Amino acid sequence: MSARVDDDALAVCVRAAERGRIARVRDDQTVFKDECAFSFDSPLSAHGVYVNAETLFGYSRKYVALDAARTGCEVYVRVKTTRTLKPTSEGEAKDETPTTLGFGVDGGFASESDKYDVDTTYALVIAPDFDDVSRALPLEGLPETLREACEKIAQKQGFHDTEETKSWQEIREVSRYALELAQEDNGKKIPSDPSKWRCEETGESGNLWVNLSDGHIGSGRRHFDGSGGNGSALRHYEAMKAQGKHYPLVVKLGTISANGADVYSYSPDEDDMVEDPYLAVHLRHWGINMLSMEKTEKSMAELQIELNKGFEFDKITEAGSQLESAYGPRLVGLKNMGNTCYLNSVMQVLKQVPAVCDRYFDKYEIFQSAPEDPVTDFPTQMSKLVNALVSDEYASPEAENAAVAVCPRMFKQLVGKGHPEFSTGRQQDAVEYFQHLLDVMTRAERAASSRVSAGPPTAAQFTFEIEDKLTCVESGNVRYSTRKDNILSLGIPLDKATNKASVAAFKERELKRQKKEEEDVEEIVRPEVPFSACLEVFGSTETVEDFYSTALKRKSIASKVARMKTMPNFLAVQLRRYYVGDDWTPKKLDVLVDVPKTISLEHLRARGLQPGEVELPEDQDGAAMETSSTPAPARVEPDMAIVSALMSMGFSENGSKRAALATNNASTEVSMEWVFAHMEDADFNEPLPDPSELPSVSAPSAVNPESVMMLTSMGFGEDAAEAALKACAGNLERAADWLFSHADDLQSAIAQVNGATNDVGTDVDSTTLDGAGEYELFGIISHMGGNTNCGHYVAHVEIDGKWYIFNDRKVALSRQPPTDLGYLYVFRRR
CATH class of the missing domain: 3.30.40.10 (Zinc/RING finger domain, C3HC4 (zinc finger))
Known part of the structure; x- marks a missing residue:
């Protein structure tokens, strides 16, 4: 009552x-x-x-x-x-x-x-x-x-x-081919006894997939699901397709039970795990009664979960060590909302940057000046999260299992809003999220300049300039250009491993064991590449074919070398461990790169035009200068729908953006063809260059008239609305944010867009800081898994002279930070 x-x-x-x-x-x-x-x-x-x-x-x-x-x-x-x-x-x-x-x-x-x-x-x-x-x-x-x-x-x-x-539950779409799936009446029946299952091509007995259209049993792909295989099931699909038969759906035999089974679609427009609502009927056609079957092999989900049993997981999480739990200010864990370890790891490192705390920690005025809807206000949500991580308000011995947990749900939704990947519940690339977060932060700090501390934007702490020097080999003339970035992305030269002989000997022994079907196991011998070798690759000279020399007025050959023009206060270094294999599936380099606690980049500092050097003349005839094998990026934003589609296939964000721009955002199919033709280019995974240093490429300039009308109804001029939409790839919400964030310098920003002087791809702020290139390591973000779209991230952070491991909610003193297995390393100036 x-x-x-x-x-x-x-x-x-x-x-x-x-x-x-x-x-x-x-x-x-x-x-x-x-x-x-x-x-x-x-x-x-x-x-x-x-x-x-x-x-x-x-x-x-x-x-x-x-x-x-x-x-x-x-x-x-x-x-x-x-x-x-x-x-x-x-x-x-x-x-x-x-x-x-x-x-x-x-x-x-x-x-x-x-x-x-x-x-x-x-x-x-x-x-x-x-x-x-x-x-x-x-x-x-x-x-x-x-x-x-x-x-x-x-x-x-x-x-x-x-x-x-x-949202973390693995979502499998219903295959579009399930309803009208073709099934041959060839009299074939598959035995219910798993011991009688064999690959029809090789005779293998494990990791077998049956094609639901013709009953062919083939072996799965090696590395695809963590088990062995030779890809004969896929080859069979391709052979049938060549004969005009589209038989896309296959089922992993060992996973069939009354509760379902793993179904995969080889069709290029799906190429993923799928659901088949008619699976029982389709299997019955081949004599398989799902109700009487029992699962004999691990499902794809179980194989992914078992990633934590490998060398990588044990070493990164320091499994087996008696780790002492840690609590207190700056030692606050973050709850994993399913697949948000990438966000958690990035924030545990960022909170150690003084500029972040100076701007967002304990700033009561940010809350006082917050809009009526504080959930969509970046300064509010950033301050809220930084306060929780840096103070002791949520630090307690019960933190790991406390009812009240720091769960950055509002922050995740706000930062990811409108992004094709970060708005989802899927696992993401921590490096790409780090760059996206800096972009969002920069735009928000511009728009709320009266509410946050004055001075350079937070992203300026990481922004640096790279000087590219092109030398015409025949004439000796040079051209210098500058581009900005906030990640120093380094390749890993396996040929520079210090233990090549040991690795080769191990592979030979492993091959002999496989041929003899021996069951004894030897600990893997992994290549060990010095970090200095990765820096050497960055600073090495590259040959540029088909270079148009304005000195010779014809094509020639040039050499290209990159140097650091400015040294940021904080240096983020990515080791490119991930790549796309010959079978177009994402893979990971199984290699150790022991990154030292202190490094110097002064030997890579740019010196600019030197005495006696002659600059290449400007091309009076307007001929295009070809600077690499990659087509010059157009002065337009990449279509994020195309980028997202390519990334879902396992390609990197930078490579996907290059493909979209190189094909003028034509379509996903056209961009994918470009990827296959250029994925071996040395700069495929590199951040996009500054378009102000590249020739223009004609691109569609039209924007959606309805979007223009929506923005003009807010009081902006038509020229401003069109410029905002161009700068934001037609995204109306981002365009509105862009207009408000550039309110103080709108005309300059419009001119910059129309003149195409903005950076393409990464919105790196124009402000750069410079100082000595001497750095010390304080943060490591490591990733476990075959590619960055699955697996788990963990952060190791040095705080007050001690290293700590941040594994989502669990925080402990680190005994052995994985300096040789990191994916993103963050240094501060010494």
Whole structure:
């Protein structure tokens, strides 16, 4: 039975209703009741969360007074949750080893909600009075609008409680070929006894896939699912296709059970794991009764999960070592929301950059000046996350299993909004996320310059200039050009391994063991390449064929060498461990590169035009200078739909962007053909060069008229709207953000876009800092897995002279940082 609201509270409620701002909660509207907009307090916190009845944003008790002063709201709904561990009866213990890539699903990783009984209560609160004992909802006598708002706040799911918590579950699309799949009547029947299954080409008995169209049994691809194989199933598909027969769907025999099986589509427009809703019927055609089958091999999901049993996982996570847990300021773990270890690792390193803390840590004024919707405000969410990581507010010995966890869900959604990859729940490349985050941060700091500290943007701490020197071999004339970047991306020269003889001997022994089918196992001998060799490759001279020499007025040969023109305060170094193999699948170099704790780049510093050097003349005839085997990037943004499609096939973001630009954003198919023709180019995975140093390539300049109209309706001129859309690849939301962020220098920004002087691909800020090229290592981001679209990231960070491992929520003193297995290394100037 509900109680009546007391007279004092009723007077405030009537006043609030007369204000006319009580929220009328729509069905599609989010109520932010499960996390404070300014901190990581939740309903599970000691005081719960207080939801503004007008804006529907929740705040911890610490920030209610601030929000009331900002918005004028007096009426809040307090949300308080308690939870108790579910009892476990004797005999209920079960194997919790996951078999499905997902949270909260059968066979998946257990979510916290599966372990607890939860009780949530709602109460009316009048700010700044926090006495809610006698005002538990529902209450009688409330004004109608407020009563409806309170009911909706209690009924609706919160920001966390949506399907986002299950976003990590592996999603397999239904194959478009399943409904009308062709199946031959060739009399073939597949035995139900797994011991009788054999590859029809090689006789192998493991990792076998049956083609659902003609019953052919073939071997899977090596490295594709972590097991052996020779690819005969794929070769059979290609052979049938050459005969005009499209038989795309195959099933992994050893995974068939009453619960389903692994189905793969070889069709180029899918080329992925898929669902076949008619699988039972399709298998019955070949004599296989799913209901009577038992799984005999690991599924693709199980093989991916087992990545943690290898050398790489053990070494990076320091498995086997008695690690001492660590707690305190800067030692706060981050909850993994399924596939967000890439975000967690990047932020654990970034928080150690003084410029980040100077701008975002303990800046109460950022919250004071936040817009009414703080969830979509980058300075607010960045400050919220940095406060949590740097302070001791969420640091406790119970942090690893605490009810209240630092879970950067709002931050992830905001930074990834509108991006074809980072807006999803899939695993991502930490290096690409690092660069994207710096881009987002730069735009936000421009737009909110009055709210954040003055000075160069945060990204300037990492931005540097590279000087490229081209020398015409015949004439000896030179040309210098400069490009900007924020990642020093280094290739790994395997031919420079110091233990080549040992590696070769190991491979020979391994080959003999395989031929003799010996079962004894020897520890793998991996190539060991010095870090200095990677730097030598960066600074080495490259030969440029078909170079148009303006001195000779004809094509010739040139040499090209890169040097560091400026040395940033913080240097991010990527070791390119990932590549695309001969079978077009992403692979990883199994190599050790021991990166030293201190490095010097002064020997790579650019010197500019030297005495006696003669510059190549400008080409008066307008002939194009060809600087590499890669077609000159057009002065347009790459189509992110094409880039996303290519990245989903395993190609790098930089290579995908090059393909889109080189083909004038023609289509995914055309861009893919360009990739196959140029993936061996030395600069394929390099960041895109500054287009101001390259000749123009004609590109479509038209923008969507409807998008232009939307932007002009906001008060911007048509020329500004078109420039914004050009700069943002036609993305309306990003274009609006671009206009507001360039409000102080709009005409200059428009001229820059129309003159194509912006960087293509990475929005590296124009500000660069310079100093001595002497650096010391303080951060390592390592990746475990066959490619950056799966697996797991871990960060090692040096704090106050000690190294710590940050494995999502777990934080501990590190005994042996994996300096030889890192993917991204971050240095600070000594």
